[in-house]
Amino acid sequence: MIRLTLRELRVAPAQYVATVIVTTIGAVLATIVIETDRVLGSQSSAGGFTRHGFVRLLLDVLGSVFLFVAIFVSCIVIANTFGIVMTARARRIALLRLLGAEGRTLRRGVALEGVIVGAVGGVLGTAVGLTVAGILVSALTAAGTFVPAPSPLWTPLLLAPVGVSIVTTGAAAWFGSRRVAAVTPLEATGTSQEASQADLRRRSHPWIGYTCLGGGLLILLAGVAIGSRTPFGLFVAAPGGALSFLGFVLGSSSFLPPVLRIVGGLFGRSAPVALARANALRHPARSARSTVGLVIGVTLVTMFAVAAACFNTEAGAVAASAPPQEAASDNNFVALVLGILGVLIGFSLAIAAVGLVNSLSLSVLQRRREIGLLRALGLDRRQIRVMVLVESLQLTIAGGAVGLVLGVVYGWAAALTALSSDHHIGGYFLPTIPLVLVVVVLVAAAVLAVLASLVPARRATAVSPVTALAVE
Amino acid sequence: MHRMSERTSAVRARGLRKVYGDGGGEVAALREVDLDIEVGRLTAIMGPSGSGKSTLMHLLAGLDKPTSGSVWYGDLDITAMDDHRLTALRRTEIGFVFQAFNLVPTLTVLENVLLPFDLAGTKLDAGRRRWIDERTAELGLTPLLARRPHQLSGGQQQRVAIARALAIRPRLIFADEPTGNLDSRTGREVLSMLQAATRDHGQAVVLVTHDAAAAAHADRVVFISDGSIVHDVGKTDASTLSEMVLELAGHR
Incomplete structure (x- = not known):
């Protein structure tokens, strides 16, 4: 089974391009948020930059929200991409089912593909993010915006983007491969050509979407209301917005x-x-x-x-x-x-x-x-x-x-x-x-x-x- | 008519019925079919399109559930099995050869042949490995083992599918229009290989086809028309089979 997964990765890497791009961007974003916070910290202690505490707080809050949104979006796009990949692979999956592969085993293989792709994207994204952060810091220091402050870019916290990429991509791949469970071995016999072409008939429950949308909007409104007192309302509004958006997507x-x-x-x-x-x-x-x-x-x-x-x-x-x-x-x-x-x-x-x-x-x-x-x-x-x-x-x-x-x-x-x-x-x-x-x-x-x-x-x-x- | 009782059955169907649709739009694809497929023989199932021959094969292979009736592998009724047990049954007892798309394109020829064992997670013992080596050699695949399916001709791909089916020493091999995509010479080769499997290894093979020339290779030919078995004959030459097909078409 693992061999099939590895072969899939080696022989047809093109199908993972979208996923790698998504996870890479997610990891770049995470790296930059982490580095922004670190650099800002060292800048405000070493120089007089951002004495206005409100802006610093706002940036930290915004950074976390952006990160949250990026992870959320990555998951949806990756799950979608895997769904498309699985539809394209339906005939092959049906053949494996015919030859006696369990649907569950096949899905585990797909999740493993996700984990490996996620690791690649995570490492790549962290590297890109670090490079971008390094270039920006030295450019801003040279331009005089930043005071020269010794701030090594590496921190163990940077392992988090890689870990999160692996976990979310694996999970999104698992979720996106529901198609696999729906493929019947009969589709491989070729006589049911039309059935294999039929789109995934997702047993969708529209009420889940409506519920998430409605509930999310209520939470979002509550967050906006709290926001009239303190910007920490973002911590209520953001999950509410995400939930309502998830509802819309579902x-x-x-x-x-x-x-x-x-x-x-x-x-x-x-x-x-x-x-x-x-x-x-x-x-x-x-x-x-x-x-x-x-x-x-x-x-x-x-x-x-x-x-x-x-x-x-x-x-x-x-x-x-x-x-x-x-x-x-x-x-x-x-x-x-x-x-x-x-x-x-x-x-x-x-x-x-x-x-x-x-x-x-x-x-x-x-x-x-x-x-x-x-x-x-x-x-x-x-x-x-x-x-x-x-x-x-x-x-x-x-x-x-x-x-x-x-x-x-x-x-x-x-x-x-x-x-x-x-x-x-x-x-x-x-x-x-x-x-x-x-x-x-x-x-x-x-x-x-x-x-x-x-x-x-x-x-x-x-x-x-x-x-x-x-x-x- | 041949005498069924003399031979061991690989699979038995009893009172097999399949109805598609419901309410006013009911269509009976199979009506009360009884059939025994014997080991060591090549049995052809013939019939015009829409006759129910594919439905019959799907039910015999446990790919679809009958509306009523039963399919027996030994003393096991597979119509009562859940997906998990059917999957295990396909892995160990049934081999498949189809018209097209038989092989996993990302795997080499050898990996395709060994795939059922890979899926089952079973280690190959020396005896089984020797059996597989002999079959691949017989089928002329030894020099091709490291290739990928798209590097093979249609006939070679079909031989790999046969090797894979034989590798697990199944109770039964289903070949659904295996010559449909091949030129006539290559088609004949594939059919003689299936014949050889029944002769040399006592394999039961079910050949589903609408091609009289292909069915002429069989030891027994079962005709399906409008969901029922209408003829059940021993080895018959292609022209007689063609006449029987035409006659059936005329009476429909």
């Missing part, structure tokens, strides 16, 4: 299709468009899975951007009351940290793109016969390409729009919780929505859709009417 197969339907209506009524629209809605669970990574990425980017914009707007009040030089240095610092985190979150958007390419390719792969039939019935290559592109556009634009809305809500809630207790700001405020962001997200979604559809479209147009109708 219930996404019932929340997203209506959005997909609306977006699908925007592209007109030609035959390829109608086919694409039907495809995106045919397997709501699969479409939701393809889109959800993008929703997560856009939500995060929007959330941080909105939170930062709110902070900038509202911080004017703080700056007015603080000694000007101090306020400026604090604001610089906040901008710096937000910049770093923004770049990291940008990477998570790239992961969402990888996930989207994965699932579009899979969807084309599983529809080979059908595409062959369409070709035989007279759809030309250009129309096939349009079909794939529209399906891709529909998914990305729906995902982008939903992510924008969620991100504004969460970012606003975060800013309210963190800032409304400050006596200079005094109470609640409306969200500041950077318009540039909205435009960038929508344009990026469209570009992503085109890029993501290139490979699957090439695969789809390569299907010949004859081979697709032949027995596999």
Whole structure:
């Protein structure tokens, strides 16, 4: 069994690329949060930097929240990726089941794959994070922002990101490999071709999603309310936000299709468009899975951007009351940290793109016969390409729009919780929505859709009417 | 007609019935089938598509549950088994050879052949290892053992699947259209290898096919039509079998 796992890792490493990227980014983020705290500690004791304790506290709290969010998102994306990998591997799993492998044993093997991939990503990410931190510290010291302070970057605490990567990736792989338990040995006999192509019929319980969403939103509101007294309300609001978001992700197969339907209506009524629209809605669970990574990425980017914009707007009040030089240095610092985190979150958007390419390719792969039939019935290559592109556009634009809305809500809630207790700001405020962001997200979604559809479209147009109708 | 009682049965089906769908949309895929598959013989199950031959094979191999009736391996009724015991049964008692996708693409030929033991977690003793070496040599696989499936021709892949099926010395080997993807010469080779397995090692082999030329290699041919056994004959030549198929098609 272990041999099969190792072979899978050695022979087909491409299927783990997305997972390695995700765990690496998670570990980079964790490393940077740890190093930021250490460096800030040594800076504030050695030099006069960040005397404004509120900012220091805020950064620590934000850092922990970012870390928590990153781990949470990584788990969802990894579980998704493993789900896709398992769907693609269904036939092989069925063959192993036929030859007498227990479903449980096979799942353990997949979890082991996750553990190994997690270890690789964790070590890689820690190394990258340390390098980035080292370069930043020496650059900032050279620029005079930091005072030269002896602060060795290594700390035993850095083992934590590796450990957390291993545990979360293993767990996410286990969770994502539920598909394995659903594969019947009958699927290997080839006579039930259609059954093996049918999407994982997840016995989903929508009420779990609704419950998490509702409960999470209540906790989030409670956190915002506490936030009017103390920024520690973030410790209530963040889990609440995460829970509600988890609820949204779990219930996404019932929340997203209506959005997909609306977006699908925007592209007109030609035959390829109608086919694409039907495809995106045919397997709501699969479409939701393809889109959800993008929703997560856009939500995060929007959330941080909105939170930062709110902070900038509202911080004017703080700056007015603080000694000007101090306020400026604090604001610089906040901008710096937000910049770093923004770049990291940008990477998570790239992961969402990888996930989207994965699932579009899979969807084309599983529809080979059908595409062959369409070709035989007279759809030309250009129309096939349009079909794939529209399906891709529909998914990305729906995902982008939903992510924008969620991100504004969460970012606003975060800013309210963190800032409304400050006596200079005094109470609640409306969200500041950077318009540039909205435009960038929508344009990026469209570009992503085109890029993501290139490979699957090439695969789809390569299907010949004859081979697709032949027995596999 | 041959005399069943003279031979030992590898598997027995009694009153096997399978109905798909429910309520108004019921379709009977199999109606009350009784069948004994004997050891040391190549038994072909023939029938037009939709006749129920695949359903029958799935039920005999424990891949699907019948609506009613029973399937006996010795004195064990496999229709009453849970997934855990069925999995163990497949691992030790049943070999499979299919039309396509027989092999795990990430494993070498040798690893594919040894896979059932790997899955069971059993160590190979010297005797078993010798048996496997002899079978792979017989099938001409010795120079190919380190290769991966995609480096093999279709016929070679089918030979690896046969070697894997023989490796566990199963009670029964199911071959479902094993020649479907092969040219006729390679197809004949594969069929003679299955024949040799019954002759030389006393293996029971069930060949499911709609190809009269393939079924002509069998010691016994069972015809299924509309979910029932309509003919059960001994060794028959391909042209006679073809006529029987055509006749069945005409009467449907």
